[in-house]
Structure formats: structure tokens, C-alpha cells
Amino acid sequence: MIAALICVISIATFLQFFVSYSRSILASTRKVQLSDRVREVTGIAAHEIAADDFARLLQLLRLCPERGDDQTEIRAVGTYYGLLHILGDVSRSIVPSVAAWTEQERQSCSYFAAVALDRRISYSRDLLTQQGGDRS
Amino acid sequence: MQLGPIDYGLWLTGFLLEAFVVVSAFLRRDFLRYFSLNLYMLGVAVVTWGQYHYIHAYGFNSRTYFYYFYYSDGLLYILMYFVVIHFYTQLFVEMNVSRYIRGAAVILLAATAFFSYIVVHQSKDHLTTRFVVELEQNLNFVGVVLIYLLWGAILKLRETRTRLIQLVLALGICYSATAGAYALRNLFPDAYILRWIPPVMGVWLPLAWAYTFTKVPEDARLATARLLARAR
Numbered sequence: 001m002i003a004a005l006i007c008v009i010s011i012a013t014f015l016q017f018f019v020s021y022s023r024s025i026l027a028s029t030r031k032v033q034l035s036d037r038v039r040e041v042t043g044i045a046a047h048e049i050a051a052d053d054f055a056r057l058l059q060l061l062r063l064c065p066e067r068g069d070d071q072t073e074i075r076a077v078g079t080y081y082g083l084l085h086i087l088g089d090v091s092r093s094i095v096p097s098v099a100a101w102t103e104q105e106r107q108s109c110s111y112f113a114a115v116a117l118d119r120r121i122s123y124s125r126d127l128l129t130q131q132g133g134d135r136s
Numbered sequence: 137m138q139l140g141p142i143d144y145g146l147w148l149t150g151f152l153l154e155a156f157v158v159v160s161a162f163l164r165r166d167f168l169r170y171f172s173l174n175l176y177m178l179g180v181a182v183v184t185w186g187q188y189h190y191i192h193a194y195g196f197n198s199r200t201y202f203y204y205f206y207y208s209d210g211l212l213y214i215l216m217y218f219v220v221i222h223f224y225t226q227l228f229v230e231m232n233v234s235r236y237i238r239g240a241a242v243i244l245l246a247a248t249a250f251f252s253y254i255v256v257h258q259s260k261d262h263l264t265t266r267f268v269v270e271l272e273q274n275l276n277f278v279g280v281v282l283i284y285l286l287w288g289a290i291l292k293l294r295e296t297r298t299r300l301i302q303l304v305l306a307l308g309i310c311y312s313a314t315a316g317a318y319a320l321r322n323l324f325p326d327a328y329i330l331r332w333i334p335p336v337m338g339v340w341l342p343l344a345w346a347y348t349f350t351k352v353p354e355d356a357r358l359a360t361a362r363l364l365a366r367a368r
Binding site for chain 2: 003
């Protein structure tokens, strides 16, 4: 009985801590403006970033050279996105308000991925410029 | 039961990350500023190394390893309490109540130690794996409650220091997942997959702390209202 109670409370607190932690990572990119370059590359120049853009943005991210310092946050946000996806699917017909919230959160995850992509593109350009400078 | 490459991989990764947190704190000259946290990481690193040594010397199923695991984990809980107390004093730094926090912490620690002593004393003739799992579950749960109260205070006081917020949340994730895993193991002793959660969390905590210390500047600020998940 006590083990069951501890189990339920622990899972509930774990979810709360995990959601808050993921949101603290997402919050760091919320105010960052996307460059025209990344909007052009991703094809999101005309419309807002959609929740479902995350997977596509992640694929583009993998094509760019790694900066080496953003892997942890990308993995954490990727896990958060996956959990939101499951929660959204489960709650769509039962609790629409939760489904709407997960959609909004997934959109934030996609925006985060777009910012990460923007940073990697800038990093790649800097690398190319540096290499060009070294050759000349 | 034999340990596989994944067990050793998790061990090594955890150990390296723990060492990284401590060494990078030295290099940043932050060791004393986060003394209890670094002491905890150092303690976990030493215990991890010791576990490896004891398994190699005596075997995973030996009594020696069993008692080493049991006692070292108890010591780590004491260090973890100091980390939580450090976070409380950081949170209430402007209220000048650190004296009371330390007093309350000493009482709590003494009470937990006394309670554990009574439980262990009564069960000293049958210190089984199941008993240890139950004790671990309870100690972890005390940690979860302490961290949850701390998180509640952070929200209530509208704390904005991103570093403090992320350090506390990472610790909360670690302890709630571990307490949940031990509770589930108590309920379903044969569920093999649950065995993986504590080692994975052993990697998660130093990884998350290393990330926070290297990526989040000391003066970074964050509105806590943004962290509250609300379905409209």
C-alpha cells in the first residue's frame, strides 16, 4: 500500500519536474529571432512554425556539423516532444484542452529546433570562412 | 547475475561526468560557492569507483558488495540532504534565515538517522535485497518531498535564477524517478527493466548539472511563471 502510494506520488512529481525542466530549456530560445536564412532553408518563411515541423527540423539539424555543445538540450527537448506527442494522441478525444496544450508545447519544441538549426548554420558558415582564411 | 557492457558503460559515463562537474568547478573557481553540491558529486564519483572495485574483487552477488552498496548509499543520502539545504539557503539568502534552515536540517537529519537506525536494528538479522529496496525507496521519497517543497518555495517566491532552477529540477527528476523505480520494484520484484532506472539517473544528474554549469551563466534569469504547465 505504502509502495503504491510512493509510486504514484513519485511519478506525478517526476512528470512535473520533467515538464518544468524542459520548459526552462525551451524558454531560453523563446525570444530569439530566426534569421531569414534559416526561414528560407526550412521553408517556413511564409508561415508560423508548426508543431509537426519538429521531425523535419531535427533531420536538417543532423545534416549540419555539430557544435558539440547543444546535444544535451536537443536530446532533452526531443524526449519532451515525444512524450507530448503521445499525450496529445491519447488526450485528443478525451480532454481536448490538454491536446491543445500539447500542440502549443510541441510548437515551442519546433521553434527550439529551428533556433538550434540557425545556430548550427551560423557555426558552419564561420567554419567555412575560417578555413577560407587559413588557405589564403 | 552478471553485469553486461551497458552496465559498465553507464558506470563509466556517470563517473566521468561526476568528475567533470567537480573538475570544472575547480577550474571556474566555483568549488567553494557550490561546496555541498561538489562534495556530493565527489562522493558519488568515489562511491561509483568503489562499486566497480568491489564487484571486481568480490563479485556482484557477494555480501561484501551488498554491505558496501548499502552503507555508501546511506552516506550519499546525507550528502544529498546537504545539497538540498544549500539550495534552501540560496533561495532564502535575502531573508537571513539560514541559521533556522541549518537548525531544521540538523533535526531532520538526526530524525532520519534515528528512524533508519531503529528500522535497521530491528531487521539486522534479515538484511535482504527486498529490505534494502524498501529502505532506498523510503529515503529517496524523503528526498523527493524535500525537493518538492523547495520547488514550491521557488515558485512562491518567484525565484528567477535560471541556474538554481535547473539544478533543483534536475535533482528533482533524479530523485522522483529513483523513488518511483524502487517503489515499482517493491510492487513488481520481477520487473527486470526497473533495474535500469537508478543507473540511468546516475548518469542524468551529473549530465544535467554539467550542462547547467557550462551553458547557463550565473546571472541568467528566467520567469518561473513560464515553467508552470497549464492546460487551457
